[in-house]
Amino acid sequence: MLYNFSMKKKGSNQNPLTLNELGEFTEDVLLPAVKDIIQEEIAVEIGKHRHEMKAYIDSKMEENKGDIISYIKGDRERDKNWKVKIVNILKREKLAKPQEIKILVNLIR
Numbered sequence: 001m002l003y004n005f006s007m008k009k010k011g012s013n014q015n016p017l018t019l020n021e022l023g024e025f026t027e028d029v030l031l032p033a034v035k036d037i038i039q040e041e042i043a044v045e046i047g048k049h050r051h052e053m054k055a056y057i058d059s060k061m062e063e064n065k066g067d068i069i070s071y072i073k074g075d076r077e078r079d080k081n082w083k084v085k086i087v088n089i090l091k092r093e094k095l096a097k098p099q100e101i102k103i104l105v106n107l108i109r
Contacts, residue, residue, distance in 0.1 A: 083108045 087104050090096040096104070 080108060 083104075087101060087108065090104070091101055
């Protein structure tokens with residue numbers, strides 16, 4: 001449907017725009033166009049926020065990388081020390097055969 005939006009001028013043959021025609025134009029043209037514009041703007045903003053969040057998370061991970069690594073190393077060291085203590089107790093109390101102790105020591109390394 002074609003719309004004629006010009007107002008009636010003196011000496012013009014055109015009919016003035018009616019409220020019904022204006023309503024149809026709004027529903028058929030303006031509202032879908034506004035919806036498309038808003039959807040595009042929202043998509044752009046979400047993309048910006050995603051990028052900002054990724055950059056923020058990456059920077060925080062980089063800042064805490066050393067702490068995470070040292071925590072993991074400390075955890076591994078505590079685990080190894082616990083295992084060594086158990087093997088030493090087994091040796092001292094002679095609760096395991098020498099061959100079994102060797103196997104356990106090899107597992108600890």
